[in-house]
Amino acid sequence: MLDIKFIRENPEIVKNACRVKGFKDYTDDIIVLDARVRELKTITQTKTAEKNKITKEIPTATDKATLIAKSKTIGDEIASDMAELADKEVQLNDLLHRVPQIPHRDVPVGPDDKSNIEVKRVGTPKKTDFTTLAQWDLLDMNGWWAPEKIAQICGTRTYALMGEAAELDLAIQTFVIQKLIAKGFNFVQCPAMTKPQSVFDAGHFMGSDLSVMNNDVFMLTDTDRCLAGTAEIVLNSMHSDEILPESALPIKYAGHSECFRKEAGAAGRDTRGLVRFHEFHKVEQYVYCKPEQSDEMHELLLNNLCEVMEDLELPYRVIANSTGDMGFNKVKMHDVEAWVPSENMYRELGSCSSIGDFQARRTNTRYRENGTNEVKFCATLNNTGIALPRAIVPVIENHQNADGSVNIPKKLQPLMGGRKTIGGKR
């Protein structure tokens, strides 16, 4: 959602954003509707003022009946104007919810991921004198999962880590959480079960109809709840309807939650291995800041994830996503991808996004500026801290030994009881 005033004054910028992001352009309709809405507001407000004036005179008037009749007549007029106003406002509101966020000037312009730009590459894939195994072979031989059994019990796109791999998962989570806490992030264990409104307010969906989420979000039958796809959902609403003091910003959260996704658009993709599930878990970085701090915070969040990659001793690269490859609600986005030997390519492990004031408008999260005392919308950003079990994939593949054992990255060793390797032939 953008400021209607901004759209009114900068239609060309908005139109351009729709074009480069690949969304339908409703700008002209919005401007027409907006003009009519304001016209109707002016009319109804003037009449309401007139009516209020009469109403106030009634208690002390001698001829009450005349005034009451007059007030009634105006009331009827207002009611008919209000009906049109309400209708037009609903229409306008829906269209406003379909306007994408304006991309940052630095974002590469292009229709899809082919226009993405690699901005950084760190580390080199390790050369081995043995044939490296794919994640599933390592998991199989070490007894670290039981995919067929779990699929039978729980259905497709579920998993269970077992033994040392499960320990590793927990160690990685703990490591990242502790790292973020040390950097001043407030650690929050987030519920995954939430209300649809909170999902909508995170701004991942267009329009004003909450049902648009049905394709992507698990709804819980016979309840008013759904399952969040990320801790971002809850963190995004943590300060809704608040006016924060400027001194409180930036606010940094490290959220951890189970994440539930339908993955409806990914049928047949990544069906093997630990990459794509209906339920996984994730440490999420989330920041509220002043708009002018946003770029700096973006770098900070991105850098944190890069550090995690280095702590996990993974070769990785950073991608600047193009206008057509980033979401509806995003200003700027970078993907961090880790090297996966079995696929001979980099695979996405995390995604850093600047949202501008888009989410803050939906949640009505504002701050009061020092000096001017002006109330402004916050900017929000989010980035993956670490996503699991996906992160297990590059860790076990890049650190495998000839016998199928896996070396534990040094920084994780204390969280793994001091062990340097796990698994391998006994």
Added chain:
RNA sequence: GGACAGAUGGCAGAGUGGUUGAAUGCGACGGUCUUGAAAACCGUUGAGGUCGCAAGGCCUUCGGGGGUUCGAAUCCCUCUCUGUCCGCCA
């Protein structure tokens, strides 16, 4: 799951149909006083919208939505949330 109670401005807390955007207290901010501070005193202090070059006017808002009425913080319906007791339970 059952039975009650409640939701008012930054906070506390009046107000049960008519100049109430809302008493009072606290807090915050500005000022007077003071060498400085405290105290005391005086004043200011929600947000959103709309019209206007501006000054300023007007509209909305007492948890959300709907209704009754000329008029609603006050009456009715409904939803959400909070509290208390019982039941159940990691």
